[in-house]
Amino acid sequence: xxxxxxxxxxxxxxxxxxxxxxxxxxxxxxxxxxxxxxxxxxxxxxxxxxxxxxxxxxxxxxxxxxxxxxxxxxxxxxxxxxxxxxxxxxxxxxxxxxxxxxxxxxxxxxxxx
Amino acid sequence: xxxxxxxxxxxxxxxxxxxxxxxxxxxxxxxxxxxxxxxxxxxxxxxxxxxxxxxxxxxxxxxxxxxxxxxxxxxxxxxxxxxxxxxxxxxxxxxxxxxxxxxx
Numbered sequence: 001x002x003x004x005x006x007x008x009x010x011x012x013x014x015x016x017x018x019x020x021x022x023x024x025x026x027x028x029x030x031x032x033x034x035x036x037x038x039x040x041x042x043x044x045x046x047x048x049x050x051x052x053x054x055x056x057x058x059x060x061x062x063x064x065x066x067x068x069x070x071x072x073x074x075x076x077x078x079x080x081x082x083x084x085x086x087x088x089x090x091x092x093x094x095x096x097x098x099x100x101x102x103x104x105x106x107x108x109x110x111x112x113x
Numbered sequence: 114x115x116x117x118x119x120x121x122x123x124x125x126x127x128x129x130x131x132x133x134x135x136x137x138x139x140x141x142x143x144x145x146x147x148x149x150x151x152x153x154x155x156x157x158x159x160x161x162x163x164x165x166x167x168x169x170x171x172x173x174x175x176x177x178x179x180x181x182x183x184x185x186x187x188x189x190x191x192x193x194x195x196x197x198x199x200x201x202x203x204x205x206x207x208x209x210x211x212x213x214x215x216x217x
Binding site: 033035037044045046047050059061062095100101103104105106 | 114147149151156157158159162168198200202204205206207208209210211
């Protein structure tokens, strides 16, 4: 059974940093692109970043370019999102997504002073 | 980023109605489009991939069509379980704003 489980969310002050992790199981991790998608409270879905199976290619939304970095460790079946220079508007539930069809439950990031 | 424009933003319909949601891309995305259903407090669920392919386990009343810049999601006969919010997404990129399907 495919599972993706996010962790690392929490409360952080504006300008701070946080690293999200996504532990994957039930599939051959290095053969699938992985993505982060977020949803602010009461708002729609926003694509954040995608990384290829090898990790060699990444794509980022304009809203996070230069601040967020997606990466993966295929030896640990784990996806990461390093978030720097966090803003209040980054407050959201962050989902880890495999191949469009498998979503985690999300981890909540709150940016507030 | 490619912009995805979804319409309508809200749709009121009755059980048994045929429902159509439209998604337009700001430039051609070929058939690289997915449709999702989301219910409150839940993660989105994939309905359609590559614009018109039905995901396994999804009822056949759901269908997708289109290519290039114009796409549609159709529910042929709305069921009580279908009242939810629907999103389109270009592969590895932006989502539409969402369409909330409400009970009329």
